[in-house]
Amino acid sequence: MGRKFTKIDEEFICENCGEKIEKLGYTCRDHCNHCLYSKHVDINPGDREETCHGLLEPIMVELDSKKGYVIVYRCQKCGAIRKNKAADDDNMDLIIKLTARN
């Protein structure tokens, strides 16, 4: 037990670029696959318990040997740093651009 993980996979409209984001299918969709922005809504992944609701801005991407691409976010409202695994259909050009930054 220990680690909380709730799977919520749902469609949403991205608050940064306005694109309609489809369900991901294999895991929970937690960010926009066009501009990579996410929202500060989780304390533990998928729990939607966070009350901040600020926009999470992708500031860089790390390449993890096990997880693959991991997007590092900073919340535009409270400044919290969050990390999310990139999805299969994410905007690869943007991921590569953000990877080159570190």
Ligand SMILES: [Zn+2]
């Ligand atoms: Zn977007």
Ligand SMILES: [Zn+2]
């Ligand atoms: Zn926040």
